[in-house]
Amino acid sequence: MRDLPWPAKVYLVAVIGAATALIGRSLITSGHLVEPDELGILLVLALLFLVCESMPTLLNVEQFAVSVSFSAALAAVVLMGPEGAALVGFTAVFSVRPGLPLIKRLFNGAQFAICGYAAGWVYQWLGGVTGVPDVNAFDDLIGPYAAATGVFVPLNIVLTLTMIRLATTVRAMEVPLRGGAQFLLSYLGYGTFGLLVAGLWATVQSISAVLVLLPLFVARWAFGQYHAQQRSYDATIAALCQAVETKDYYTRGHCTRVSLASSMIAQEIGMGLERLRAIRYAGMLHDVGKLGVPTKVLQKEGALTEEEFAAIQLHPMRGLEIVRGIDFLDEAYAGIMHHHERHDGKGYPMGLAADEVPEFARIIAVADAFDSMTSDRSYRNARPVEVAVEELRKNAGTQFDPVMVAAFARALEREPWQPPRRVEAPPPEASETPIKDHDDPTMPIEVVSGP
Numbered sequence: 001m002r003d004l005p006w007p008a009k010v011y012l013v014a015v016i017g018a019a020t021a022l023i024g025r026s027l028i029t030s031g032h033l034v035e036p037d038e039l040g041i042l043l044v045l046a047l048l049f050l051v052c053e054s055m056p057t058l059l060n061v062e063q064f065a066v067s068v069s070f071s072a073a074l075a076a077v078v079l080m081g082p083e084g085a086a087l088v089g090f091t092a093v094f095s096v097r098p099g100l101p102l103i104k105r106l107f108n109g110a111q112f113a114i115c116g117y118a119a120g121w122v123y124q125w126l127g128g129v130t131g132v133p134d135v136n137a138f139d140d141l142i143g144p145y146a147a148a149t150g151v152f153v154p155l156n157i158v159l160t161l162t163m164i165r166l167a168t169t170v171r172a173m174e175v176p177l178r179g180g181a182q183f184l185l186s187y188l189g190y191g192t193f194g195l196l197v198a199g200l201w202a203t204v205q206s207i208s209a210v211l212v213l214l215p216l217f218v219a220r221w222a223f224g225q226y227h228a229q230q231r232s233y234d235a236t237i238a239a240l241c242q243a244v245e246t247k248d249y250y251t252r253g254h255c256t257r258v259s260l261a262s263s264m265i266a267q268e269i270g271m272g273l274e275r276l277r278a279i280r281y282a283g284m285l286h287d288v289g290k291l292g293v294p295t296k297v298l299q300k301e302g303a304l305t306e307e308e309f310a311a312i313q314l315h316p317m318r319g320l321e322i323v324r325g326i327d328f329l330d331e332a333y334a335g336i337m338h339h340h341e342r343h344d345g346k347g348y349p350m351g352l353a354a355d356e357v358p359e360f361a362r363i364i365a366v367a368d369a370f371d372s373m374t375s376d377r378s379y380r381n382a383r384p385v386e387v388a389v390e391e392l393r394k395n396a397g398t399q400f401d402p403v404m405v406a407a408f409a410r411a412l413e414r415e416p417w418q419p420p421r422r423v424e425a426p427p428p429e430a431s432e433t434p435i436k437d438h439d440d441p442t443m444p445i446e447v448v449s450g451p
Contacts, residue, residue, distance in 0.1 A: 004103075008167035012107055015159065019090065019110035022117045026083045041079050041201070046091045048072040048197075053108075054096045070152060073116040074194030077148050078141060079201060081130040082120025089116040111159040119152035132201050141195070149191035157187075233328055237284045240323075244290050253420055254371055259283030261367035261408065262335075264415065268407040275331060279360055282335030286364050289319025289336070313348040316340055335360030339368060344398045354401075362401040366392060366408050369400070374419050385417050 004012065052069035069092070076085040089112030093105045124130065128144030129137070241255040262283035266276050292315065319336045323329055329336075338352060338361035345353030357365075373388035383391075389409055396402040 004167055008163065011163060011166050012103070015114065015163075016106055016110040019086070019113040019117075023083070023086055023090070023113065026086075038080050038084060042076075042084060042087060045072045045076050045079070045084075045088045045197075048075075049088050049091055050094060050096070053092050068190045068193070070112070070115070070156060071190060071193035071197070073112060074119065074145070074149055074152060074191050075197035075201075076116065076194075077120045077123050077152075078128065078130065078145060078195070078198035079132060081124065082117045085116030085120040086113040087116075089113045107163060111156065111163075114159065115152045115156045118155055119148035122151045123148040133198055134202065138199055138202075141198070145195050145198075149188055149194070153187045153191060233281075236326070237281055240288050241284050244287050254375065255284045255287060257371045257375075257420065258286060258364065258367045261370055261417075262363050264411040265363045265366060265404055265408045268411040269403070278329065278331045279335065279363060281329055282332035282339075282360050283364055283367060285319065285323055285329070285332065286336055286339045286368060287315070287319070288322050289315035289317065291322060292318030313340070317349050331358075331360055334358035335364045337361070339364040341365070342399045343396075343401050347399075357401070362404050366400050366404045369395075370408065374417070382419060385412065385419065 049069045049072035052072065070089075073085050073089045076088040080088075090109045092112050093109035095105055095108065120130075123144045126144040126147050128141055128148070133141055244255065245252050259280050260283070262279050263276060266279045271279065316337050316339060320333060323333070323336060335358065338350070338358050341347035341350065341352045341357040341361055342365075343354055343357070343362075345351050345356075347357075370388050370392060373383045373391060374385055375382050389412065392400060392405045392408070396405040
């Protein structure tokens with residue numbers, strides 16, 4: 001806990017305190033948390049919860065994982081009510097997941113207890129009957145149970161993401177919930193396993209927990225497959241970026257920063273989560289076409305010939321050719337192809353203007369120029385963020401889309417930009433670096449006629 005920022009510490013204490021208060025209140029008012037005849041149910045559901053919680057699916061964000069254990073807590077909502085659901089959720093403290101610190105166990109247990117109690121309260125408030133359901137009255141449970149699930153799942157996600165945001169440097173958009181609606185709907189769907197446990201309990205009792213273990217682990221496997229696929233996508237993109245950046249010593253990290261800046265703009269204008277993922281990929285790969293430009297042209301000192309400049313102008317089209325077969329890029333293709341178009345129609349490769357330029361390309365154009373200006377280059381030092389923003393504003397309406405420039409300025413006010421580390425002089429073997437950067441709006445490339 002010593003390593004946590006103080007806002008995270010306050011939040012942690014508040015969550016644990018809230019869970020303790022809810023459980024303590026029930027204990028004081030009724031003298032017990034569950035009825036004696038419910039102890040067997042509590043034991044079985046707690047065991048089911050622990051089995052699932054101890055084998056979660058790791059996601060793309062470091063030290064972040066999800067499990068389908070909440071199904072057991074939702075079953076407790078029906079079979080034992082709010083207090084029982086809170087107790088089942090609190091057993092997350094005893095998870096045997098390797099390497100999980102006590103402080104994380106306490107937080108997990110507390111937030112699951114809060115979610116279980118809130119879901120149980122909603123279930124009863126809507127007329128749901130607590131206890132082993134009668135077969136003939138099962139239909140009456142579906143509505144209250146659906147509402148309880150609709151409270152448990154979003155509350156669980158909000159409590160967890162808030163802790164991640166306060167305790168780490170992970171941005172909200174980097175948490176692997178970019179599938180947004182798909183992820184939430186999947187989570188809500190897995191919640192139906194809790195109703196299955198409760199329904200089966202009326203006939204096979206504790207064996208019902210065993211019967212749902214198989215589909216629960218199938219659900220866990222599905223979670224793992226989806227996020228393993230996302231990790232493989234990210235690895236593919238990272239490999240292509242690394243290949244691009246080996247061509248220019250001074251552009252190391254440029255793709256990653258353009259991706260981040262593009263995501264900030266996209267989030268500011270209210271872009272959906274699926275498109276946020278696509279714009280992140282587009283930002284990472286916007287310069288992949290440089291792989292098709294001769295290194296001697298990229299690293300040439302002095303003015304370029306018309307033929308050499310034409311090779312530079314073709315790099316967006318080369319990029320599209322390189323990534324055309326990568327199906328998951330979706331709308332990212334447009335950003336890669338057109339990120340050097342200008343608002344006034346004087347860009348390349350097709351001379352599109354204003355709204356003719358795809359939205360992704362208009363976003364990346366701003367992010368690309370901004371990072372170029374705020375990074376060291378062989379011919380100048382990095383410019384301050386304020387100077388770069390002012391340059392973007394000066395060129396809004398000519399080179400850049402004014403809407404995207406304004407959105408980026410607002411995003412920077414809310415979330416200050418961290419400029420890259422100062423680039424030291426390159427080693428002798430990498431000393432041949434370009435004297436100009438085609439992404440830098442303040443230093444246009446000089447082109448001369450003839451060879």
